[in-house]
Amino acid sequence: MADLLKVDKIKTIFKTEKGDVTSVEEVSFDLKEGETLCIVGESGCGKSVTSLSIMRLLSKNGRVSGGSILYGGRDLTKLSEAEMRRIRGNEISMIFQEPMTSLNPVLTIGDQMTEGIRLHMKYDTKKERRTMRLKCLRKWAFRVRKAFFTSIRMHSRAG
Numbered sequence: 835m836a837d838l839l840k841v842d843k844i845k846t847i848f849k850t851e852k853g854d855v856t857s858v859e860e861v862s863f864d865l866k867e868g869e870t871l872c873i874v875g876e877s878g879c880g881k882s883v884t885s886l887s888i889m890r891l892l893s894k895n896g897r898v899s900g901g902s903i904l905y906g907g908r909d910l911t912k913l914s915e916a917e918m919r920r921i922r923g924n925e926i927s928m929i930f931q932e933p934m935t936s937l938n939p940v941l942t943i944g945d946q947m948t949e950g951i952r953l954h955m956k957y958d959t960k961k962e963r964r965t966m967r968l969k970c971l972r973k974w975a976f977r978v979r980k981a982f983f984t985s986i987r988m989h990s991r992a993g
């Protein structure tokens with residue numbers, strides 16, 4: 835089967851006060867459809883920066899300065915931000931490590947779940963989007979009450 839994702843010798847650098855720092859140096863791997871790939875390594879070795887490079891979610895001082903990220907035959911490093919937005923959260927997503935800092939504390943869980951559906955799927959009404967949201971959760975065997983979507987924010991249970 836053809837590669838779905840082909841990361842080839844990517845290099846990611848960050849501009850710092852002390853000059854450019856290379857965080858990821860010539861990392862390469864392939865991923866075929868249906869395959870699961872785990873990247874392991876000691877803390878600070880570049881796992882997160884590699885993933886953020888693929889998603890084009892690096893902080894402002896970071897950039898992929900070399901190599902290619904072929905996805906469906908297209909090099910993600912060459913796409914415009916608008917093209918990347920169509921792929922991100924739709925075809926390629928990331929589950930961030932720390933829910934307490936990666937979820938927005940002022941939005942409900944429901945709003946955050948619906949954002950991707952609203953941006954990428956062609957549903958006209960809120961009701962359709964909510965139905966889809968529930969369907970997604972049930973597909974993965976989550977059982978939730980309605981209040982989960984409407985009243986729970988990340989810090990609403992904090993003392």
Ligand SMILES: Nc1ncnc2c1ncn2[C@@H]1O[C@H](COP(=O)(O)OP(=O)(O)O)[C@@H](O)[C@H]1O
Pocket residue numbers: 848850855857875876877878879880881882883884893895896
């Ligand atoms: N915004 C940044 N500016 C400068 N260096 C960074 C930045 N983000 C990550 N780094 C550095 O990149 C390296 C790889 O980090 P990271 O990918 O987070 O490691 P991990 O493998 O634990 O996920 C680390 O040395 C880290 O300090």
Ligand SMILES: [Mg+2]
Pocket residue numbers: 881882883
């Ligand atoms: Mg990490």
